[in-house]
Amino acid sequence: MPVDPPKSSIEQIIADLNKKDLYHLAYGRLLEAIEEDPGNENLPILLGDTCLGLNDFNEANRLYSKALEKQPDQQRVLSRMPRVLLGTGDKEGAIEAGKRLIKLVPAARKNVSAISLADTYERLNEIELAKATIDEVVTDGDEEKAMVEYVMARVLIQEKKYEEAVQRFKQYIEMRDSFEYEKALSPSAEAWFMICKAYDRMGEYDLAWEAAEHAHRDFQGWDGRKMLQDLDEMRSFMTRPVIEGIAQADKEYPWAPLFIVGMPRSGTTLLEQILSMHPSVSNGGEMATPSKMTLDLPRITNSLLPWPKSMIDMRARDANKLGDIYMKAVAYFAGDSTIASNKSLMLQIQLGFLSRVMPNSRAIMLYRHPLDNAVSCHTTPILLVGHRYTTDLSTFGKIWVARRKLQEHWIEHLDIPIMELHYESLVQNQDEETRRIIDFLDVEWEPGCLDFHKSTNVARTISSDQVNKKMYSTSDGRWRNYEKYLGPVIDEVGEYL
Known part of the structure; x- marks a missing residue:
């Protein structure tokens, strides 16, 4: 080798x-x-x-x-x-x-x-193929045995055999904790989140919360002050006079960007999956390109100012160049569509900048009940993809409010078309809200948008449980099952309850 x-x-x-x-x-x-x-x-x-x-x-x-x-x-x-x-x-x-x-x-x-292939089958809901692939594996060593245990526990979740799944995840954790394990092979934190999911579906909410706390155990102590400072600084800096003074791109772009702006676990994946059924819309997922653009900004503009003040030095030709960077990334996946969506979780802080670079863009501000949002973020493994603020519920509440206020700020100050959408309304009034979304995009009605779960664009994110099934509203009001744990969040988000 x-x-x-x-x-x-x-x-x-x-x-x-x-x-x-x-x-x-x-x-x-x-x-x-x-x-x-x-x-x-x-x-x-x-x-x-x-x-x-x-x-x-x-x-x-x-x-x-x-x-x-x-x-x-x-x-x-x-x-x-x-x-x-x-x-x-x-x-x-x-x-x-x-x-x-x-x-x-x-x-x-x-x-x-082979075990990794079985894991792929399981994530695609191809349960029989996953089990058949595992059956052909003759494990050799603790690493392989642990991997098999993990995949089979996930299979049991799919089969709704939750008690068996919990036992196998716990066996996996014991095996995993006995030797050094590469992060890419699923750390024990992810297994604890899966145990949380199993207990939640069994209605054992105290045990589910306890499992989530196990998952967060090794991630304590994250300091959210810098993130809060960045959000507040953007809102203070980007007043209407400042925004109007920032140069705007003056060229035509082949695609109209659609920015889906929301918190994690607020329904952004569901919305993008609905839009994937429309032939005019291509899904960009969580595009990191805007982050590249903000990093390129000082070099392109020769600005000595730090972000976000470096936007002041942007000229129209600079904005055009930055827009070209974005369109180059869009061209990789957009094909014959006319609208390219982006649901990056950085959009809340980047939207003002992007509205000047691509004035043909639109945005959908997506909201979810803060306590449902808190429960969903705390009990799913978004922690493991960089969202450390989900560990401490008080910090989560502070950041939730700061991000929401920035969304409201953009609605008041930006000139691009912006639509407000509530997750709860989308799942309870699917037809009405889907038609409102399509009208906002100014494209022809597509009946397939109501059958988003049939999309060939199989969503595979943490949010994929809902978007690969018909619309359901069982996650609406889920916070009540965990209300006794949510005091720190309630203290911070009270004005939005």
Whole structure:
């Protein structure tokens, strides 16, 4: 088996940042490193890893595919392709990538690759194929046995055998905690979140919350003051006179950006899946490109000011150049559509900037009841993709309010068309709200938007449970099952209750 070359210092720094889920920081460092060392072929792969951590599956796919064109048998890159292709909605591609990896890896790693393929089948709800693939695996060593335990526990969740699933997840955690385990092979925190899910579905809400607390145990102490400062600074700085004084792009773009702006677990994936049924709309997922644009801004404008004040030095030609960067990313997935959606969780802080760079854009402000939002964020593994503020409920409440106030600020101050949408209304009044969305986009009515669960664009995010089924409202008011734990959130979000 070929030995990986030693990492350069910047590669080691980026790898360490990614392991700590500091993907946005890693993203900025990588862009600088690639500019300084464009011949380093490992850096774009690391950028793909970072985009994967940011859930920007389209950009990760582009970067990995480019690397595979140069060297088709890169096992490290191939091992990530099933997850990437799941994220882009390419079901068949994800399965084929898993099968290809099994053929390429040495005999010592074939079991691991086969178990990973079974995991892909499970995430696609292909339960019988997942079990059949596992049945063919003869485990050799603790790592493989733990992986099998984890996949089979997930299968049991799918089969609604929740008590058995809990036992197998706990067995997995015992095995996992007995030896060093690569993060990519699912840490015990993710298993605790799955136990939480099982208990929740059994109606054992105290046990579910206890499991969630286990998952958060190793992530205490995150300081949210910098995030709150950034949100408040943006709202204070971007007054209407300042916004009107920032140069605006003056060129035509081939696609109209649609920004879906909301908190995690607020329904952004559901909304994007509904829109995926319309032929005029292409889904960009959580595009990281705007973060690249904000990092490129000082270089393009020659500004000495830090973000966000560097926007003041932007000229129309700079805005055009930044818009071209965004459109280049859109071109990779948009095809013949006229509207390209983006549901990045950074949009709340970036929307003012993007409205000047792409004045043909629109935005949908998506809201969810703060306590339902808090429960959903605290009991699902978004913690593991960088959302550390979900561990402390008081911090979550403060950040929820700051982000909501920034959304309200944009509605008052921006000139682009903005629609407000409540998750609860969308699930309770599907037909009416879907028609309102389509009217807002100024496109023809498409009946298929009501059958979003039939989309071939199989959503594979943490939110995929709802979007791959018919509309349901059982998550509306779920917070009442956990009310006794929510005091710290209630204290912060009271004005929105």
